[in-house]
Amino acid sequence: MNIKSRNLGQLEELCSDIRERIIDVVSRNGGHFSSTLGAVELTVAMHKVFDVQKDPFIFDVSHQCYPHKLLTGRWEEFETIRQFRGLSGFTKPKESSADYFVAGHSSTSISLAVGAAKAIKLKKEKRIPVVMIGDGSMTAGMVYEALNELGDIKLPVVIILNDNEMSIAKPIGSISKYLSKILAGKFYQSFREKIDRNIIQKLPEGATYIAKKIEESMKLITPGIIFEEMGIDYIGPIDGHNLEEIIETLEIAKAMNKPVIVHARTVKGKGYSIAEGQHEHWHGVGPFNKDNGEFIKKVSAKSATAVFADALVNLATKYDNVVGVTAAMPSGTGIDKLMKEFPTRFWDVAIAEQHAVTSMAAMAKEGFKPYITIYSTFLQRGYDQIIHDVCLMSLPVVFAIDRAGIVGNDGETHQGAFDISYLRFLPNMVLFAPRDEETLNLAIEYSYTLDKPCAIRYPRGAFTPLSFKATAFEFGKAELLKEGTSNKLFIGYGAGVSRACETQELHKEDIAILDLRFVKPLDKELLKQLSKKYNDWYIFSDSQKQGGVGSAILEFLNEEKININLTSFEYEDHFIEHGDTKVVEESLGLLPSLLVNKIN
Incomplete structure (x- = not known):
């Protein structure tokens, strides 16, 4: 969609059309909603001022990329957003050349822009990386690592700070607002450059010092001091829904030919009044009635997250030394309930997984029992800290890994496939998993x-509800749930136990079922006993095959020189695409109705 030739009125009409399209499709399909509605004018202005075919457009996390998709030849295909084999809910270069980079985890955008700017300089090209990053992503340390270098090397990068929730620094009344408008103006930017080049640099040393101090004093009452001190020019805050003001400001920033942050204030959910404002439940949504905003609820059993939250509340009530943390996902992980019940013992540290892990390591050393509650995909961000700050000293920290396995429509960047593989090789680490609600409660108690x-x-x-009676966890002990009359053994780990049970019910043979419970350490004695009776073993686990549960058992069998035929029904060596969980599992051949045909 070419918007370069459109006038302001036409562009404002386009913004309305984009919002209407997003509301219509997301109300039917679900998806990221309030953040993407809030970024419509910013995105249209990006496309007006910059060249998406030439300049790298880098969206942090890319929750807010739907308008970008609609502006880059995907208007009709937008019907398929987050559906299996349809458009991704995030930026994805395989989907369009207009998507510069895969994004799904936060706070990577400025680092990408720095790398792109270096490459552009080496290639002697005239392109400018342009970043859109939300205020929440600014809480992660990686952002400041990137800003630190960018302020030093001074390469042209335009960073649009989409501030829709927290203030980086609150404006101080009307003076700050007035000064911010001045700072965003063409006259000030031109005047400042001329004064610096033609006057301040030629003044005597004492006068230069005084002039600089006056300039610094003005900065102190503007919100951009932190960026200016890092060597990056700051413009704003501006109205992130005033299209004329945004376009004018981006033109200024582009012409400056150096790193600059444009601070834009926006409203989440803009254009859909029911979702406007700080309503967390409108960030990522399922289908809803767009006329009244009521969600189309599906009747479902209690989620594992809710079971975990209740179990941890009970534990924290019983033991005063139980503490916990999450990284910007309090409601998603259930920690919000703990934060409400025990506000001095449970924390949300924002998007700072590395800090979350290391801070809890210190609490463990001080005699507390920390529970770090993070999605499997985000725990990857704290891997060095797990090794260096927790496992090295064998500190009793509990990692409660939510969203393990296939997570559905969020897709490749969010699937919880790798946690077993990246944790299993760490000395001192114990890995275990519950098979159902009751055993999750027991797992929390045992931890x-x-x-x-x-x-x-x-x-x-x-x-999936199971009929087996729950028994307490014992260190490194598996549980044989069912004996079998055939030579086959189904080994389930965590939620894989239910898949093993469903597959067994569909099979014509009477097959034994083992709940492995611990993948580290393995119950070697029980496995040795079972190897004497069952010769064909099948592994059921929602995890990556390489380094996963099957790998652990194969290593054991090799060490003990036990000859067993082993088949693993874990994920193959590729990233798993987005879509409804059952549809994705069907595509991977992991539904019980498909697995039963793979068992000889």
Whole structure:
């Protein structure tokens, strides 16, 4: 869609059309909603001022990329957003050349822009990386690592700070507002450059010092001091819904030919009054009635997240030394309930997984029992801290890993496939998993007793109910749920137990079922006993095959020189695309009705 030739009125009409399209499709499909509605004018202005075919457009996290998709040849295809084999809910270069980079985790955009700017300079090209980053992403340390270098090398990068929730620094009354308008103006930017080049640099040393101090004093009452001190020019705050003001400001920033942050204030959910403002439940939504905003609720069992939250509340009530943390996902992980019940013992540290892990390591050293509650995909961000600050000293930190396995429509960047593989090789780490609601409660109770690091994984949504009586966890002990008359053994881990049970019910043979419970350490004695009776083993686990549960058992069998035929039904060596969980599982051949045909 070519918007270069459109006038302001036509562009404002386009913004309305984009909002209407987003509201219509997301109300039917679900998706990221309030953040993307709030970024419409900013995105249209980006496309008006910059060249998407030439300049790298980099969206941080890319929750707000829907308008960008609509402006880059995907208007009709937008019907398929987040559907299996349809458009991704995030930027994806395989989908369009207008998408510069894959994004799904936060706070990577400015680092990408710095790298792109270096490459552009080396290639002697005239292109400018342009970033859109939300205020929430500014809480992560990686952003400041990138800003630190960018302020030093001074390469042209335009960063649009989409501030829709928290103020980076609150304006101080009308003076600050007035000064911000001046700072955003063409006259000030031109005047400042001329004064610096033609006057201040030629003044005597003492006069230069005084002039600089006056300039610095003015900055102190503007919101951009932190960026200016890092060597990056700051413009704003501006109205992120005033299209004329945004376009004019971006033109100024582009012409400056150096790193600059444009601070834009926006309203989440803009254009859909029911969602406007700080309503967390409108960030990512399921289908809803667009006329009244009522969500189309599906009747479902209690989620594993809710079961975990209740179990941890009970534990924290019982033991005063239980503490916990999450990284910007309090409601998603259930920690919001703990923060409300025990506000001095549970924290949201924002998008700072590395800090979350290391801070809890210190609390463990001080005698507390920390529970770090993070999605599997986001725990990857704190991997060095898990190794260096927790496992090295064998501190009794509990990692409660939510969203383990396939997570559905969020897709490649969010699937919880790798946690077993990246944690299993760490010394001192204990890995175990519940199979259902009852055993999750028991797992939380048992985790409190461990004097070393441990990780508990559980799925998105509800567990499949099972009829087996729950028994307490014992260190490194598996549980044989069912004997079998055939030579086959189904080994389930975590939510994989229910898949093993469903597959067994569809099979004509009477097959034994083992709940492995612990993948580290393995119950080697029980596995040795079972190898004497069952010769064909099948692994059921919602995890990556390489380094996963099957790998752990194969290593054991090799060490013990036990000859077993082993088949793993874990994920193959590729990233798993987005779509409804059952549809994705069907595409991977992991539904019980498909697995039963793979068992000889």
